[in-house]
Amino acid sequence: QVQPVESGGGLVQPGGSLRLSCTAPGRTSGSLFIGWFRQAPGKEREFVATIAWSSGQPYYSDSVKGRFAIARDVANNAAYLVMNSLKPEDTALYFCNSDVQIRVGDWKGLGSWGRGTQVTVSS
Numbered sequence: 001q002v003q004p005v006e007s008g009g010g011l012v013q014p015g016g017s018l019r020l021s022c023t024a025p026g027r028t029s030g031s032l033f034i035g036w037f038r039q040a041p042g043k044e045r046e047f048v049a050t051i052a053w054s055s056g057q058p059y060y061s062d063s064v065k066g067r068f069a070i071a072r073d074v075a076n077n078a079a080y081l082v083m084n085s086l087k088p089e090d091t092a093l094y095f096c097n098s099d100v101q102i103r104v105g106d107w108k109g110l111g112s113w114g115r116g117t118q119v120t121v122s123s
Contacts, residue, residue, distance in 0.1 A: 001112040002026030004096045009117030012086055018119060020081040022096030026112055027053075027077045034072055034079045035100035037109055038092035039116075047107040049081060050100045059107070064090075086121045093118050 004024040012018055024034060035050030049070040051058045058070050069082045079096060093116040097109030 003112045004098055004114040006094060006096050006114050006117040009094060009119045011120045011122065013123050014087060014121055016086050016121070017082070017084045018086065020083070020094055020096075020117060020119075022079045022081075022098075022114075024077045024079070024096060024098035024111070027098040028111070031099040031111065033100035033107075034096070034098045035107060035109065036070065036079070036081045036094060036096055038090075038094045038119075040089075040092040043092075045095065048094070050107055051079065083119070086119075088121045091119060091121050 002025045004022050006022050008020040033050045033052055036048040037045050038048050039045040047061050048064055049060045049068055051070045051072050053074055067085045072079045095113055095116045097111045099111030100107055101110055
């Protein structure tokens with residue numbers, strides 16, 4: 001399966017903004033959601049946000065709700081994550097997954113994983 005490619009990460013001060021991009025050419029026809037996950041050093045990968053391919057309905061983790069916004073481009077198998085009011089605890093490697101599903105109450109990435117893009121929030 002073709003891996004997604006993430007970009008747009010960088011170093012930003014607390015309170016700043018970043019826009020992440022993901023292209024997912026390996027998206028399958030059965031995929032209903034595309035989403036973003038992140039992994040901080042020494043921690044497990046966690047769900048950040050997802051959006052339905054067809055309706056555009058977004059879902060967010062409580063930790064980013066109200067600060068982050070997810071969007072998708074169906075024609076180009078792409079997704080974006082606009083991150084505002086960034087905090088040091090948002091520092092992580094951010095991954096995109098083109099086949100996100102809910103499993104036992106949690107959002108899971110079931111498609112291929114890319115290399116991610118690093119977001120560092122620090123003064």
